[in-house]
Amino acid sequence: VKLPKAAELTHMNVFSNAYQCVEILVNQTEEGSTAPALGHRTGMVGCLPLYHSFAMTTVLNTSVAVGGWQMLFAKPPPTEELLEEIFKLPDYNGYIYCGAEILFQRIAEADQVIIDKYPLKGHLKLCISGAGPLHEYVRIPYEEKTGAKITEGYGLSESTPVVTCNNFYGEREPGFIGVPASSTDCMIFDSEDFSKGPVTGLGEENGTGELCVYGPQVMKGYWNNPERTAATLKQWDGRTWLLTGDIGFMDEYGRVAIRDRKKQLIKMAGHSVFPKEVESLLGSHEKVLEAAVAGVPDEKT
Numbered sequence: 001v002k003l004p005k006a007a008e009l010t011h012m013n014v015f016s017n018a019y020q021c022v023e024i025l026v027n028q029t030e031e032g033s034t035a036p037a038l039g040h041r042t043g044m045v046g047c048l049p050l051y052h053s054f055a056m057t058t059v060l061n062t063s064v065a066v067g068g069w070q071m072l073f074a075k076p077p078p079t080e081e082l083l084e085e086i087f088k089l090p091d092y093n094g095y096i097y098c099g100a101e102i103l104f105q106r107i108a109e110a111d112q113v114i115i116d117k118y119p120l121k122g123h124l125k126l127c128i129s130g131a132g133p134l135h136e137y138v139r140i141p142y143e144e145k146t147g148a149k150i151t152e153g154y155g156l157s158e159s160t161p162v163v164t165c166n167n168f169y170g171e172r173e174p175g176f177i178g179v180p181a182s183s184t185d186c187m188i189f190d191s192e193d194f195s196k197g198p199v200t201g202l203g204e205e206n207g208t209g210e211l212c213v214y215g216p217q218v219m220k221g222y223w224n225n226p227e228r229t230a231a232t233l234k235q236w237d238g239r240t241w242l243l244t245g246d247i248g249f250m251d252e253y254g255r256v257a258i259r260d261r262k263k264q265l266i267k268m269a270g271h272s273v274f275p276k277e278v279e280s281l282l283g284s285h286e287k288v289l290e291a292a293v294a295g296v297p298d299e300k301t
Contacts, residue, residue, distance in 0.1 A: 014061060020182050020183065038096065043069050043071055048098070104134075120146045128153045151165065174280075194243060203249060
């Protein structure tokens with residue numbers, strides 16, 4: 001049995017990441033919009049368990065930090081029930097909805113009759129999808145049906161969890177997870193040997209490696225597991241870096257793109273195959289609802 005990892009998150013980790021999320025989420029207004037900026041009295045829709053770092057930070061702690069309020073569900077409700085609850089409550093200053101892609105996919109695929117019955121345009125403002133990639137075949141119909149902007153954030157339990165976030169407005173190229181949160185440094189290190197230091201190139205061809213993170217949200221270590229801590233937190237340039245286990249690259253604008261998990265990389269006939277890319281291609285087909293790709297042994301390749 002594989003025991004769950006126990007990441008030690010300090011009060012400073014939790015406090016810092018909450019205010020990093022405040023900077024990402026509040027005072028967000030589309031250029032030319034007359035709507036009030038998000039912040040005080042903004043509502044957070046919470047369908048994820050608060051014992052998970054994702055919901056604990058983006059829903060609970062961020063709400064407290066900004067003076068907002070929370071609409072909490074013990075578990076994700078049926079789509080129509082969720083839309084009804086959001087629609088019927090007073091719109092004090094808009095709603096923010098953070099969740100996993102599957103929750104947004106349910107709304108994106110909802111019958112138009114239900115969408116028309118509980119129109120959310122103007123109520124639901126910003127949404128962040130986490131705990132996995134946000135695919136275009138979910139993002140586009142979701143935004144069309146709700147009028148809300150949805151973008152992709154990235155993080156892991158060891159970073160409390162938020163590390164980066166994509167932009168809400170303007171062009172958002174698929175595959176990018178955005179720029180680091182405030183007070184956060186991201187660097188791409190050699191994926192085979194951390195001691196070799198950061199890669200010197202940019203872009204996918206010359207700059208692909210393991211994403212490593214430094215910031216106030218990075219954990220203290222793994223509870224009672226010094227060996228695993230030493231393998232995950234490593235020193236470079238006098239700072240302690242978190243090795244995420246994710247393979248990606250950074251472009252000339254400082255945006256980070258994740259190709260796939262280091263452990264999920266499939267080697268086939270000398271080529272690197274990233275399951276996420278194949279899943280995205282399959283998922284874009286109109287007759288495919290969900291896709292999962294895994295490598296299996298093959299004598300020839």
